[in-house]
Amino acid sequence: MKAKKSVAAKISRFASGQALRVLDLFSGCGGLSLGFQRAGFDIIAALENDPHAVQSHANNFHDGITSTSPHAVPTDITEVEPAELLRALQIPGHARSSIDVIVGGPPCQAFARVGRAKLREIDEHPEAFLRDPRSNLYLRYLQFVRELQPLAILMENVPDVMNFGGHNVANEVSEVLDEIGYSCSYTLLNAAFYGVPQMRERMFLIAYRKELGASVEFPEPTHWVQLPRGYDGTRNVAMRVLVENGYRTGQRLLPIDDESENYFQEPPSAHPGLQPAVTVRDAIQDLEPILARELHRMGELRRGVRRFDEFSPYCNDVEPSEFALDMRSWPGFENEGGVFDHVIRSLPRDYQIFARMRPGDQYPEAHELAKQICEETRKKKRIRIDSPEHEELKSSIIPPYDPSKFPNKWRKLESDLPSRTLLAHLGKDTYSHIHYDDSQARTISVREAARLQSFPDGFRFLGTMNPAFRQIGNAVPPLMAYALAKRMNATLRASIRESDYGKGIRCG
Structure with a gap:
């Protein structure tokens, strides 16, 4: 399928060596932004509703804050559209051509009204969710993806997102992303395995535009520690919906039903041969x-x-x-x-x-x-x-x-x-x-x-x-974000180098 102009332009621009431009939704003070910036991405925009957190983000990523700084203004995602946000942040150009990567973790309070029908309705009837205060924050996140068509996406959340009232929200979100043009997968990663001095288990979902032909890979652990029993329990509860629908460790997921596909990847293995975890x-x-x-x-x-x-x-x-x-x-x-x-x-x-x-x-x-x-x-x-x-x-x-x-x-x-x-x-x-x-x-x-x-x-x-x-x-631990961002950067460069857009252009 021929890529839309905006997607093709983003691919060609990145292939020529320019940094990918990131929008951090639900940014907080900037844990994800820190990791992506260190990996070579350009943090050009963020959206956050907490007044102190948005000021911290503006102060650290946009050369300080002033009384007129647009980056220091708290913003409710349910009250702004993508193009409005980018105009308010004084980002030039058409909204759809301005953002290459979207990252962020919609707050977990958002789970309550998630359902497959509602998620799919975004693509079929996007206007139903515009400025609706009852709309789910996941839906607003996906609406930004649909409108801005980034080349890549990273979504983060608590493990319970995989088993919320019998719903595997991560899998349902993946289905919608698949339908609107993305190859995606999700897994569970513990920050202690990536050099963070903290045992913190989270779900991470990565998606790439299908035009790139990229396969989702998660970063390999660099550290090891024997996690306490409670962390295994948390992981088992999160994966219960998968297990009940045919998943077994080390095996490919089985379809949940006739119209569903599964997107979960087995977490990369940490082992005692790695360097000890940071204490x-x-x-x-x-x-x-x-x-x-x-x-x-x-x-x-x-x-x-x-x-x-x-x-x-x-x-x-x-x-x-x-x-x-x-x-x-x-x-x-x-x-x-x-x-x-x-x-x-x-x-x-x-x-x-x-x-x-x-x-x-x-x-x-x-x-x-x-x-x-x-x-x-x-x-x-x-x-x-x-x-x-x-x-x-x-x-x-x-x-x-x-x-x-x-x-x-x-x-x-x-x-x-x-x-x-x-x-x-x-x-x-x-x-x-x-x-x-x-x-x-x-x-x-x-x-x-x-x-x-x-x-x-x-x-x-x-x-x-x-x-x-x-x-x-x-926040997302910045070192955890850095490990993910490095892996995504490498995947994107390799995919673009092999794509029709990258041939004949030196991929910087």
């Missing part, structure tokens, strides 16, 4: 210690808004790991001397508990330790059991949550393993990531969270501490 210690040991109890005693750590206006130097007596050196020297985000966002929450009630917790301890263990500390204090102060003073003491030491209902609310990091998954909930509290160093007795800082997510030290988060934590937890 929490590797990631954050060169950052300056923060002795929370001592700072609180001195009155230098109080509750309230944390801004990023104090410089924290790197530790001179700690040899930075290869990972830490990469975070300091990421191209375009090089950083020297130290950081400005190594700030933590003030949690004076809990410092004693943090110090006594063992690596890997969670909330039930923390709750028991709190009761022990309370009893020791009661005896030391000779307070009668069940007296008003005793009740006051308990409330000042023991966290109020039922340990049977909140078993995973707290967790102390294990220094010799990658971190467990960081989530947007960091914007509310950081108990899920308590520093492994007993002497520091605290939860992680903003920069430590950024390191665990593989954000370079030169990347600046706009807003104060809580918005920054949320931006970090919501």
Whole structure:
């Protein structure tokens, strides 16, 4: 089938050596953008509805922000069309010729109204979803693809997207992309296998225009760690719909029904022969210690808004790991001397508990330790059991949550393993990531969270501490994005070199 003019022009332009132009939908502060930029792509546009995240993206990818910067304006994807967005961002040319690659991860709240009929209706009746506040965010993502006809697509989401109320949303999205001209496939990848100091399982979907004749390949793992049982369980739940419909490990997927095809690829295999995964210690040991109890005693750590206006130097007596050196020297985000966002929450009630917790301890263990500390204090102060003073003491030491209902609310990091998954909930509290160093007795800082997510030290988060934590937890790890972007870049170059559009043109 002859490619449409816009697609043919994009292929020829890339074959001549120009960088592919990326639109990052639901961009957040820019985890995907960072990885694609490092792999040689040009981040020319982004769409994000969170005010702090869109300002961070604009500040890091568009030479700072001003009161008139179009890139710093939060935008709701349900209230803008592709051409409108590109005009607002002052991107020249016809919308369909302006974007070569679309990346992004529609928020998981979008799953509720997904269904195959609705997804297919985009192509048949696109006007039904224009400016409809009830429309699914996945549908809007696909509408941007349909209108802009990028050469390639990357979509990211939680594993549950493969099993949401009995729907395999990833497979249904793939069917629509197939019907509108794309070869696509999806799989599950864990960031720890790609040099990120974090065990983070996500679904990734890659698609290419069929005119390219490209086959979807996912990057091979570079690191290995034995994942805890919970991660295997998450993967098994995500794949349940596939298994129930004929999928077996190592085998080709069987059709779910007469009109369906399957697009899932077995995840690339990580094995003990690879280099060890990057650990929490590797990631954050060169950052300056923060002795929370001592700072609180001195009155230098109080509750309230944390801004990023104090410089924290790197530790001179700690040899930075290869990972830490990469975070300091990421191209375009090089950083020297130290950081400005190594700030933590003030949690004076809990410092004693943090110090006594063992690596890997969670909330039930923390709750028991709190009761022990309370009893020791009661005896030391000779307070009668069940007296008003005793009740006051308990409330000042023991966290109020039922340990049977909140078993995973707290967790102390294990220094010799990658971190467990960081989530947007960091914007509310950081108990899920308590520093492994007993002497520091605290939860992680903003920069430590950024390191665990593989954000370079030169990347600046706009807003104060809580918005920054949320931006970090919501992001795709930049090193994971970089691995995917490198693989996609190589696939595109090889495909175009062999295509009719690339013959006779030096593919840069």
